[in-house]
Amino acid sequence: QQQLQESGPGLAKPSETLSLTCTVSSGSMITPNYWWAWIRQPPGKGLEYIGSIFYTGSTYYNPSLKSRGTISVDTSKNQFSLKVNSVTATDTAVYYCVRQRGLDSWSFDLWGRGTLVTISS
């Protein structure tokens, strides 16, 4: 059964860049059936969609990040990554990597366990 696992530093300083990687196991990312997404959740708050990527490199982004976010894919490693630059305390959140059903569905059917990233000096 396919699984997703987030990895990366749990702490970043204000104004620096947050970098996370998601490793997809038990199945190739090269499939027309799924996109691959990042979703975050600030402590005690709701879910926020960050963006999605297809294995070809096509992307969607949430405009709320004001172009600070970049999602990339490395199909040779079966991984996709998130970078958020110029972070502030408001970027403190649990970050989830998620498998997304196709564009006719736009639903998120498989979630990683999530990783907490704290922005603090």
Added chain:
Amino acid sequence: QSALTQPPSVSGSLGQSVTISCTGTSSDVGNSKRVSWYQQPPGTAPKVLIYEVNNRPAGVSDRFSGSKSGNTASLTISGLQTEDEADYYCGSFSIISNVFLFGGGTKLTVL
């Protein structure tokens, strides 16, 4: 873009039914079948309950059902059980913002 609107909390007694609403606009919830619902028990990652308005993934109990009328989607949980206590989120794709929107979440308490 604004999040979809959900009630902050709902409650119901064991064995009863509850319905959680999710109100959007004609550009998101009202636009297509791209509406989904997620359950998040405390301290865990969310899990999809309903996709494409009213479809249940394999393994999800048939006590969970989804529907939509106009710009409002609904999640109904029948035969409430203690393990249903969780936060519930709706979501939909917005064609005007070209982004996926989540509702603010609803906390379900089983009495």
